[in-house]
Amino acid sequence: MTVLQVESLRKVYPGVVALDHVDLTLEAGKVHILAGENGAGKSTLIKVLTGLVPPDQGRVLIGGEDALADPGLFARVAYVPQELNLFSSMTVAENMFMPFSRSGFGGMLLSRRAMQAAARRLMTRFGMHARPDQAVGRISVPDQQLLQIARAASREEFRVLILDEPTSSLTSSETEHLFTILRTLRDEGCAIVFVSHRMEEIFALGDTVTVLRNGRSVGTYPMAEMGEQELVRLMSGNTVQLDERFQPHAIPCADDETIMKVEHMSGPGFADASFTLRRGEILGFAGLVGAGRSELMQTMFGYHRATAGRCVVHGHEIPPGRPDRAVELGMLYLPEERRHHGIFPLLSVRENIGISVLGQIMKGGVISSGRERQVVADTVERFDVRTSSVEKKIMYLSGGNQQKAIIGRAMACQPRVLIFDEPTKGIDIGTKFQIYRIMQQLAEDGVGIILVSSEMAELQRCATRIITMHAGQITGSFDQATTDINTLVGAIIGAPEVRHVA
Numbered sequence: 001m002t003v004l005q006v007e008s009l010r011k012v013y014p015g016v017v018a019l020d021h022v023d024l025t026l027e028a029g030k031v032h033i034l035a036g037e038n039g040a041g042k043s044t045l046i047k048v049l050t051g052l053v054p055p056d057q058g059r060v061l062i063g064g065e066d067a068l069a070d071p072g073l074f075a076r077v078a079y080v081p082q083e084l085n086l087f088s089s090m091t092v093a094e095n096m097f098m099p100f101s102r103s104g105f106g107g108m109l110l111s112r113r114a115m116q117a118a119a120r121r122l123m124t125r126f127g128m129h130a131r132p133d134q135a136v137g138r139i140s141v142p143d144q145q146l147l148q149i150a151r152a153a154s155r156e157e158f159r160v161l162i163l164d165e166p167t168s169s170l171t172s173s174e175t176e177h178l179f180t181i182l183r184t185l186r187d188e189g190c191a192i193v194f195v196s197h198r199m200e201e202i203f204a205l206g207d208t209v210t211v212l213r214n215g216r217s218v219g220t221y222p223m224a225e226m227g228e229q230e231l232v233r234l235m236s237g238n239t240v241q242l243d244e245r246f247q248p249h250a251i252p253c254a255d256d257e258t259i260m261k262v263e264h265m266s267g268p269g270f271a272d273a274s275f276t277l278r279r280g281e282i283l284g285f286a287g288l289v290g291a292g293r294s295e296l297m298q299t300m301f302g303y304h305r306a307t308a309g310r311c312v313v314h315g316h317e318i319p320p321g322r323p324d325r326a327v328e329l330g331m332l333y334l335p336e337e338r339r340h341h342g343i344f345p346l347l348s349v350r351e352n353i354g355i356s357v358l359g360q361i362m363k364g365g366v367i368s369s370g371r372e373r374q375v376v377a378d379t380v381e382r383f384d385v386r387t388s389s390v391e392k393k394i395m396y397l398s399g400g401n402q403q404k405a406i407i408g409r410a411m412a413c414q415p416r417v418l419i420f421d422e423p424t425k426g427i428d429i430g431t432k433f434q435i436y437r438i439m440q441q442l443a444e445d446g447v448g449i450i451l452v453s454s455e456m457a458e459l460q461r462c463a464t465r466i467i468t469m470h471a472g473q474i475t476g477s478f479d480q481a482t483t484d485i486n487t488l489v490g491a492i493i494g495a496p497e498v499r500h501v502a
Helices: 042-049 071-076 092-095 112-125 139-152 172-187 199-205 229-237 293-300 323-328 337-342 349-362 368-381 399-411 429-444 456-462 485-492
Strands: 002-013 018-027 033-034 058-062 077-080 160-166 192-195 208-213 215-224 258-267 270-278 282-286 308-313 331-334 415-422 448-452 465-470 475-477
Touching: 002 042, 018 042, 018 058, 018 192, 018 208, 033 172, 033 199, 033 229, 042 160, 042 192, 058 071, 071 077, 077 139, 092 112, 092 139, 112 139, 139 160, 139 172, 160 172, 172 192, 172 199, 192 199, 192 208, 199 229, 199 282, 208 229, 215 229, 229 429, 258 293, 270 282, 270 293, 270 308, 270 448, 270 475, 282 293, 282 456, 282 485, 293 331, 293 415, 293 448, 323 331, 331 399, 337 399, 349 368, 349 399, 368 399, 399 429, 429 448, 429 456, 448 456, 456 485, 465 485, 475 485
Parallel strands: 018 215, 033 192, 033 208, 077 160, 160 192, 282 448, 282 465, 331 415, 415 448
Antiparallel strands: 002 018, 002 058, 208 215, 258 270, 258 308, 465 475
């Protein structure tokens, strides 16, 4: 049975045709994959399906009725966004059921006991570990992600559930638990739209797939008849070698090529971490969500204060809590949550890149606009940042192009050590490979790179050594070329017999 149908959707923004006569049909009891590269039109299509943005042309039928004429029909479409969108100072239960009047908890008196009991039932179903009365700002990121999904599923009237990269902050076991829930919802007759750039998730969950490219629908296909190589070709229009490797070709191995040492460092979420980074290598960090990888990187960079140990770059120790000194010594950190911590969303592409080189383009307190334009133009060209104008707000670029702009901004500072924390989170495979090539070239130019990733395939493609972490401890350091996947997984989950140092 058709639950939702769109016909010949067209949406135009200034200078961009976001959707060009797109058709889509969603069936009850099916998981429908929406696939495409960043900028293909997926986000705009989702905004139309949820009633956030009206199309310039076309129809949206929900249950056979015209939703553009009756916007109340969009209440049947539940949406879970990629980025966390919660009220951090409010409780889990309050976030679950806002607005209260719509969820049945409105009226003169609000029964928090009844609300928390209802929230507890949903939390159990979705495998959350928090308490209903906890402030959202104090629960883990995976629980926040599961909360968003539970909140969407709590609406009794929904018939379509749209999830945009819902597993980006979940462990493999949490992801499998989520898939079990989604399959249950599917079997109960819900139509599910699932957006992910992780191929293994697409093929594990999907029944059908619609591919978008450059705002147009390439086609809709049964997943059972689709191969990974063919799907990538349909998305990109090009053939991608999925087995391509990106390890730097020339790796200095001499002791005097060590450019950074971390010695017995402890801090929030980790303890007694020691390792070295050599010039021109890509050093991978693997571990489950919560293993302490990001906390270690942020403490090395001075964002958090270390409780013990030190980080030394080219013979100079980074003082605790001094990221400015880390930058002076040549270390830069590209955070996982680029939208919240990596970009200035309300500023233009030009301003986001130019802010890193103010010392180079400013004289007497005045910015040289000509010099700034040249630096920005060079960066945009070198790192293939695709934008209609450098004056465009960076928040309107795709995730991949935001990431390339951030990398370009970092390289304008000529760093010696560059830390990438989940650099391809929410990025399509074609753009992923672009970023891998950028990392490879930077390493071959002599930059020491640390790659923190939850994707084992990513680490195997790019890293020369892989350090594993579990429960805040480093459990091993492995030569990627000579270590099998089972050994790495064993170290990630803390198996004591797997500990090894390369």
